[in-house]
Amino acid sequence: xxxxxxxxxxxxxxxxxxxxxxxxxxxxxxxxxxxxxxxxxxxxxxxxxxxxxxxxxxxxxxxxxxxxxxxxxxxxxxxxxxxxxxxxxxxxxxxxxxxxxxxxxxxxxxxxxxxxxxxxxxxxxxxxxxxxxxxxxxxxxxxxxxxxxxxxxxxxxxxxxxxxxxxxxxxxxxxxxxxxxxxxxxxxxxxxxxxxxxxxxxxxxxxxxxxxxxxxxxxxxxxxxxxxxxxxxxxxxxxxxxxxxxxxxxxxxxxxxxxxxxxxxxxxx
Amino acid sequence: xxxxxxxxxxxxxxxxxxxxxxxxxxxxxxxxxxxxxxxxxxxxxxxxxxxxxxxxxxxxxxxxxxxxxxxxxxxxxxxxxxxxxxxxxxxxxxxxxxxxxxxxxxxxxxxxxxxxxxxxxxxxxxxxxxxxxxxxxxxxxxxxxxxxxxxxxxxxxxxxxxxxxxxxxxxxxxxxxxxxxxxxxxxxxxxxxxxxxxxxxxxxxxxxxxxxxxxxxxxxxxxxxxxxxxxxxxxxxxxxxxxxxxxxxxxxxxxxxxxxxxxxxxxxxxxxxxxxxxxxxxxxxxxxxxxxxxxxxxxxxxxxxxxxxxxxxxxxxxxxxxxxxxxxxxxxxxxxxxxxxxxxx
Numbered sequence: 001x002x003x004x005x006x007x008x009x010x011x012x013x014x015x016x017x018x019x020x021x022x023x024x025x026x027x028x029x030x031x032x033x034x035x036x037x038x039x040x041x042x043x044x045x046x047x048x049x050x051x052x053x054x055x056x057x058x059x060x061x062x063x064x065x066x067x068x069x070x071x072x073x074x075x076x077x078x079x080x081x082x083x084x085x086x087x088x089x090x091x092x093x094x095x096x097x098x099x100x101x102x103x104x105x106x107x108x109x110x111x112x113x114x115x116x117x118x119x120x121x122x123x124x125x126x127x128x129x130x131x132x133x134x135x136x137x138x139x140x141x142x143x144x145x146x147x148x149x150x151x152x153x154x155x156x157x158x159x160x161x162x163x164x165x166x167x168x169x170x171x172x173x174x175x176x177x178x179x180x181x182x183x184x185x186x187x188x189x190x191x192x193x194x195x196x197x198x199x200x201x202x203x204x205x206x207x208x209x210x211x212x213x214x215x216x217x218x219x220x221x222x223x224x225x226x227x228x229x230x231x232x233x234x235x236x237x238x239x240x241x242x243x244x245x246x247x248x249x250x251x252x253x254x255x256x257x258x259x260x261x262x263x264x265x266x267x268x269x
Numbered sequence: 270x271x272x273x274x275x276x277x278x279x280x281x282x283x284x285x286x287x288x289x290x291x292x293x294x295x296x297x298x299x300x301x302x303x304x305x306x307x308x309x310x311x312x313x314x315x316x317x318x319x320x321x322x323x324x325x326x327x328x329x330x331x332x333x334x335x336x337x338x339x340x341x342x343x344x345x346x347x348x349x350x351x352x353x354x355x356x357x358x359x360x361x362x363x364x365x366x367x368x369x370x371x372x373x374x375x376x377x378x379x380x381x382x383x384x385x386x387x388x389x390x391x392x393x394x395x396x397x398x399x400x401x402x403x404x405x406x407x408x409x410x411x412x413x414x415x416x417x418x419x420x421x422x423x424x425x426x427x428x429x430x431x432x433x434x435x436x437x438x439x440x441x442x443x444x445x446x447x448x449x450x451x452x453x454x455x456x457x458x459x460x461x462x463x464x465x466x467x468x469x470x471x472x473x474x475x476x477x478x479x480x481x482x483x484x485x486x487x488x489x490x491x492x493x494x495x496x497x498x499x500x501x502x503x504x505x506x507x508x509x510x511x512x513x514x515x516x517x518x519x520x521x522x523x524x525x526x527x528x529x530x531x532x533x534x535x536x537x538x539x540x541x542x543x544x545x546x547x548x549x550x551x552x553x554x555x556x557x558x559x560x561x562x563x564x565x566x567x568x569x570x571x572x573x574x575x576x577x578x579x580x581x582x583x584x585x586x587x588x589x590x591x592x593x594x595x596x597x598x599x600x601x602x603x604x605x606x607x608x609x610x611x612x613x614x
Contacts, residue, residue: 057504081510088504092359094556097500101556108498109510113491161509 006069008033008197013063036198038212045219055086081109085158086167100138106160128159148179168200184211209257217241233257289565300576341568342478346531348567351542352558353524358426364543365528369436374532377407383451401477404533412525465538465589481530540596
């Protein structure tokens with residue numbers, strides 16, 4: 001798609017590989033600011049790998065990532081952390097740490113030896129706790145939270161970082177449907193209220209279609225489809241990207257694309 | 270550590286640290302007073318102020334003060350080193366003793382005693398200079414090898430501990446071999462030193478460990494908030510702007526050099542690096558052992574154990590045996606508690 005403004009994030013000729021196994025070769029992908037973009041793809045398609053590269057957790061073996069038009073490699077990691085926050089798939093929740101303490105760590109990139117904890121940091125943490133509905137649980141031990149509460153606490157940490165760009169790697173995994181909806185509504189409201197650019201990886205295609213402005217389907221080392229949900233979630237793309245026979249109907253609640261897999265007759269017979 | 274507290278836990282850390290610091294001075298004075306020729310607390314304070322009798326000055330300034338100070342510094346170095354490695358590996362078992370660093374330092378020091386002290390008859394003065402260097406080389410070399418062998422696109426704490434246990438066994442074997450083929454006098458010096466003892470300590474042994482603690486403690490304290498972030502895992506830390514590799518290098522270098530300094534001054538005093546940070550972590554109720562408090566409690570443990578060995582216990586048992594007798598049951602207790610199998614994380 002055509003991008004007139006400077007992309008918030010851009011991959012330029014990026015090759016990503018683990019040891020010798022190449023996941024993406026010379027990939028170009030731009031992320032427009034202020035929108036919710038979701039990466040979808042089959043297991044092992046490399047969508048999390050791509051997100052990690054955008055979040056500088058993985059260094060491309062060729063090409064580079066641009067952050068607001070400037071090469072990310074030339075920026076100090078602390079400075080990147082004030083502009084881009086990433087929530088990886090399996091963060092470690094430390095013991096004997098209250099939710100408030102956990103969320104406070106999100107202020108790390110804003111602090112230094114000469115600039116310790118300030119009122120501004122406390123306000124950012126209180127704000128993040130309120131936005132995620134975690135204020136009442138702030139003094140609870142993080143290790144004692146339920147899966148949904150813990151995920152909200154981690155999202156609060158990312159919010160406390162107060163970055164214009166937020167990357168989320170499968171933020172709804174291990175959550176029941178109701179809690180998945182909670183998290184995704186939260187993501188949309190962050191986008192709407194703060195104008196944050198959100199890039200996330202999701203497994204559930206219908207939820208991806210409902211909550212995203214743009215979907216990017218990846219597989220076989222490249223982008224297979226890219227565009228608004230109705231253009232990407234088509235039977236052709238689903239067969240190509242997921243090896244899935246499915247119909248796409250309008251979601252009766254929102255009108256967004258709803259993916260309904262075909263009945264697999266071989267399974268019944 | 271002493272940064273403005275931002276939560277109740279932060280306040281508790283502050284209270285534990287201040288309480289430990291407040292206990293340190295009276296404990297040091299008591300330790301100087303205690304011993305075969307009993308001195309009153311008033312005599313000790315008067316002598317320290319420069320108004321004691323010549324015999325009191327000899328006992329306090331030349332014999333007991335260096336011993337007590339050295340014990341406090343060694344304990345602080347070990348307590349801080351333990352807090353750093355336990356947090357780094359997110360596992361209380363990951364102490365310099367278990368990771369092989371202590372054994373490496375001990376091998377370096379024994380080699381200095383047996384080889385240099387024996388063959389070349391180097392004087393005691395040269396030995397006090399050479400011993401810390403040899404211990405540092407042994408500790409750094411071991412740390413590099415253990416870290417390198419545990420590295421497989423990242424360091425897993427259990428692999429680190431297993432490799433460390435293997436390294437400890439190998440290094441202990443080499444140390445025993447050196448002692449077995451040494452001259453009798455050097456062998457007995459080395460063997461006595463290997464237990465971990467403060468009995469031969471003079472002012473000359475105080476300086477290297479004083480310099481190490483004075484230089485490395487502030488460096489370690491600058492990493493304090495980064496250590497808290499590192500508990501969230503490498504990916505989250507990177508996301509929060511931590512230069513993970515550089516941070517690790519600083520932590521490991523501080524811990525290894527502190528251990529080397531402590532071992533070269535008093536021999537490998539077991540379990541101090543393991544026990545002290547864990548005592549503090551339980552008192553403060555935090556996710557990781559607070560650094561400054563771990564150092565102060567380490568000092569209290571070593572000075573306390575040494576004073577106990579000089580006064581209550583018969584025949585002056587070396588301090589390393591006292592700390593081992595206290596520390597080993599604590600280790601077993603910690604290992605058998607299911608909840609702590611997850612350790613720090």
